[in-house]
Amino acid sequence: MTRAGIAAARMSTAHLAEIVPQVDDAQWELPSACEGWRVIDVMAHLAALASEAVDPPPPDPSLPRNRERYHDLRVDERRGLSHADVLAEWRLSTPRQLDLLEAAQEPPAAGEPVEVPGLGTYPRHLLANTMAFNVFCHLRNDMLAPDGPLPFALPEPTDGEVAPAVEFMLAGLPQMQGPELAATVTRPLVLDLTGPGATTVTVLPADGPDGRLTLAPGADAPTRVRSTALDFIAWATTRTPWRDHCRITGDASAATPFLDRLDII
Structure with a gap:
């Protein structure tokens, strides 16, 4: 892109x-x-x-x-x-x-x-x-x-307009908070972003020496977090509460700590 x-x-x-x-x-x-x-x-x-x-x-x-x-x-x-x-x-x-x-x-x-x-x-x-x-x-x-x-x-x-902004956010997601955010992900979870800028990625637990999360394209986990990509720009930067925009399917306990901690600058 x-x-x-x-x-x-x-x-x-x-x-x-x-x-x-x-x-x-x-x-x-x-x-x-x-x-x-x-x-x-x-x-x-x-x-x-x-x-x-x-x-x-x-x-x-x-x-x-x-x-x-x-x-x-x-x-x-x-x-x-x-x-x-x-x-x-x-x-x-x-x-x-x-x-x-x-x-x-x-x-x-x-x-x-x-x-x-x-x-x-x-x-x-x-x-x-x-x-x-x-x-x-x-x-x-x-x-x-x-x-x-x-x-x-x-x-x-x-x-x-939206897709390139989201692409940067996803590239920064594993890096900006590092181990602090990685500690909240113990099982894979899916981010399913819809509407303009739509994309779907799986957030994978850290398993490398840098202690960072990794993101893989597509959906490869039973727990999903769904919102519009436009709303993602607002809630993933903590401008608005994620609970106002996201729907979790699967095991909410696998996603909630990650969502509570995520703060893309």
């Missing part, structure tokens, strides 16, 4: 670009659905990600190792900026970020492993899916109603 990732990143970015001119100064200051961040802080986060992709900062061991705290730090650095300055940074760096991600789709660079501190290691081409996930999730879940404060509408999400 290499090319699909960059297409999805461009599509969600275009949707965000449609929304930005509609937001007034008061709305930028409203609390978003991302705890602790105003709507303008969500834009500052996306601007920071884009700027760091274009001009990576040198390693700094004093920075937080926890990825969420790192994002908070980068947002805090921009809290003194005007709305116009935050949006100018986003507008300047985002097109260059997209061009870099598109260039990274070509071999041999596409297959190079890239470590994303706090999130794991991914083939370079999959970084486009990371952007697709970030923009889609923050726009649809944190900024726009019904969960966010902005009363603007977009077309219903398509498979082309």
Whole structure:
């Protein structure tokens, strides 16, 4: 899904670009659905990600190792900026970020492993899916109603937008929480995601030296967790409770600890 990732990143970015001119100064200051961040802080986060992709900062061991705290730090650095300055940074760096991600789709660079501190290691081409996930999730879940404060509408999400975001989430699932999450899976269980972005994978208990879960395509376990792929983006990032979206068939005790612990960043 290499090319699909960059297409999805461009599509969600275009949707965000449609929304930005509609937001007034008061709305930028409203609390978003991302705890602790105003709507303008969500834009500052996306601007920071884009700027760091274009001009990576040198390693700094004093920075937080926890990825969420790192994002908070980068947002805090921009809290003194005007709305116009935050949006100018986003507008300047985002097109260059997209061009870099598109260039990274070509071999041999596409297959190079890239470590994303706090999130794991991914083939370079999959970084486009990371952007697709970030923009889609923050726009649809944190900024726009019904969960966010902005009363603007977009077309219903398509498979082309949702599937690449879910692909990144599933690639990150075994890595982001490591043994902490692996300890909750003692028997295989199936994630059955429906609707746009539909996919089915079996989560297998860790059995390798790295202590991580593994995911296999298809359904190969009697216990199933079913939700829409669109809802998965919300509940697997703990924006909404999984119990509001998931139906478990089979042995619920095999799935509940995993679902309670899962938190994709």
